Amino acid sequence: MPNSAASPPSAPPPTAHFYPAETPRGEVVVYSGALDGQSGTRFFKAEGSVSLRWSPSPAMQWSATSPEFDIGFDPTTGHLALEEIRITVPEKHPFRVTPRTPPQQDDARWNGRGPQPRIVVGTPDARDLTHATFLLANLPVMPVAGTLRDKSTWYAGRTVLTGANWKVTLDAPHDHQETQRDLKENGGYAATHTGRVEREDGSDFSTQDLQDVLHILRYALSLACGRWTSPILPVAYNNAAEPTWSEWASPLVSPWRTSFGLVDSHHPEQLQELFARIAAAWADPLKQEVVQRAIYYLIDANDPHPLELAVSSAQSGLELLAWSELVEDRQAHTAGTYKMLKAHESMRELLALHSIDPMFPPELTELSSVAAKLTNLSVGDGPEILTRMRNGVMHPTRTKPKFTSDEWYDAWCLARHYLQLAILGYIGYQGTHRDPAVKVHWTGQIEDVPWNPSNSVTGRQ
Template sequence: MMGVVPDSTDATPAPTRHFYSAETPRSELRLYRGPLVGRSGTRQFEATGSVTLRWNPWPVLQWSGSSKEVDIGIDLANGSLVFEEPRVEVPKEHPFQVASKDGSPAEDIQWEGRGPLGRTVVGDPEAQDLTYATFILANLPAMQFGARLCHETAWYPGRTVLTGAGWKVALDYPWNHQEIEKDLRDNGGHAVTHTGRVEREDGSDFSAGSLQNVLHVLRYVLSLACGRWTSPILSVAYNNATEPTWSEWAPPLVSPWRTSFGLVDGHHPEQLQELFERTAVAWADPLKQEVVRRAIYYLIDANDPHPLELAVSSAQSGLELLAWSELVEDHQIHTAKTYKSLKAHESMRELLTLHSISPMFPPELTELSSVASKLTDLSVGDGPEVLTRMRNGVMHPNRTKPKFSTDEWYDAWCLARHYLQLSILGYLGYQGTHRDPAVKVHFTGQIENVPWNP
């Protein structure tokens, strides 16, 4: 959605530029071309080549190289054959050497190879005087309202700013984001959708270690927000100089584009702001950080409904994790001994009650009453007990236990994600709104209050 032409006094900024760029959102990104250090067994040899980030058929960091040295597969120390594939590294003296073209092939090439490259930190791994960093994101839906950005002679509302725990993060989507998202909806796969910038709110310096920490927070916040994995990619940090100081190359954790079951609505960027702020605060506590990371893993697994039975089990595992953390570790309602005496649905029910989440069936999930009627020996017949009994029937099947239809499993899936999503938000102390998985049909902009803050 483009805006009016700004006048000559308009100070509207352009989108953040990143050190690594591609011709199109789906093009591979060239990170390096130049000398490489090859290793084969105990032997080290000279090579030349490149490092790229490729998207298809899945995201992978890949090196390709060649060498004039002969008999690469022979260990010169003892003359024996090396059966492992040779590997290469980027020399420390050439960390940000990027060329746009491969150039002419060298003569007398004796060896050529390619393969995946693991996580690599280039530049100063112990950098302490960083002032800002940029990164890219793939497969993240755009927020529809935000600060305006300028493209050529027109502006559009393309920047979302997040603050929390002393950090400031700007997420910018391009002016043609609608074309990019349409391509992703039609064809799936991966494409770059945003550039980002992170810095301290007060403008102070920070270290590479603290930068990695806030980028991890951003990974889990954005993945929770859109319901599938997305991460800051190829982060590049600067000090006051114009040349980059530090960068992290790593295989990106990004799910292929699919229908999103995320809790953030694109017309409500305030949801993402509070989510980032609450998560950044929780990250300072090592135990809370571990619980939040694992709970989000369970929720993202649960968002994939293939198959529904496994998705329901993933959500229940996340609920058991949070029940232990809240009832035993945080609020000390139970000791470890008394907690172990609880049945699974009893601990789940106590967790929900702690956050004013109703254990009864939401009105839209009409198939759950049919499920309850098939389970004739229920003691309470509420959501936690029905979910637990359905899972137990899958884990311990026999000929007499009732079977459930796809529609019944679908409603159970919606209920399990409803419980887990709200429990994660309750654990974080979130007070805002969300997109509720128990509401089967969502309209654009439709949101619900959390039950503990109606």
């Protein structure tokens, strides 16, 4: 909770970002001033701005006015231009945001607004970067975070992540509780954190290195909270403390919803290990590709609308990991012998690699009735039940059994349980997690991963 008492001497202020979000849902202006426009074959001058706007979804947009008229008229054809109007920033290094002054009404004969494609500004191949800052949206705040100060207010708001010689600092503003409350009540999008990334040993890095760690952070944070969140509008500084590189792009961020993430807000050590493990996996191009795709499948599976599609997404992720582990990494199968396996058999072998019980947890009570509906089951464990349910949707007949929404819900919990654990096993994670198979969680409740049951955590009763 924020406290207006004297700040502890060691409490730092939150990280400042070059492009600040003045309010959590307010637009973030990255440029204002002269703009170049093109409509068909016609070029024109304009004044305006480029900014990130949150509604209806986070996107970079331009807005501009011009004293010219008939902007949409193409003089070479004598007709209106069919292409979208394109706006570009003329300056090579536009690391400044000047106050916008609306043009006089008499001077503005045209005004428009449109989507702004991705722009990289500054030095694209800089190699003398010392740190970078960025914004984050829709990321929950950990109440056990480190202490920050804002003038006379000090509060818990800092999370520090390390791995692969990277140090990432995530800071929430002092009014983060109001923002979280607003998101929970109204949904949508809002800036929730500022961030800073640097080398742990203080050494320089390149723009390519920076893009790699920002991708690592995107996947670690998104896996942690069960929906997409990404570093936004990063700005990198060189060893002269000057801004030298930035990326203006529409971010990948999911609208706020109840989190199905594996990290509990009272256990920051989970997020720390998650970041370190994904950062370590990033050094292997194949592991990097597999981790990215598997997380995509899990986040798709976290959306239960509809449940059948969510279960199918989770199974696709399991098939990806089964191939990667059984054929590429451990060479337990050749490509030929793997193709001879049935879907539930490869899934079962994948689970066995990480001591994941193929029998469904007893709290998923509806799966017993599913098993009873499915005749001719060879085993009747979780992988076979999930496969048979999906096959019934993909290849329906008049005789195959139908399942209730409660039965699909428990299948959904089981599929995510398997995929989440398989991802954690693939990256070598050893800590605890929030288990999707536990349908009712309370704050602070976590479970062991089955291949490391020595954490002595509060789990299922």
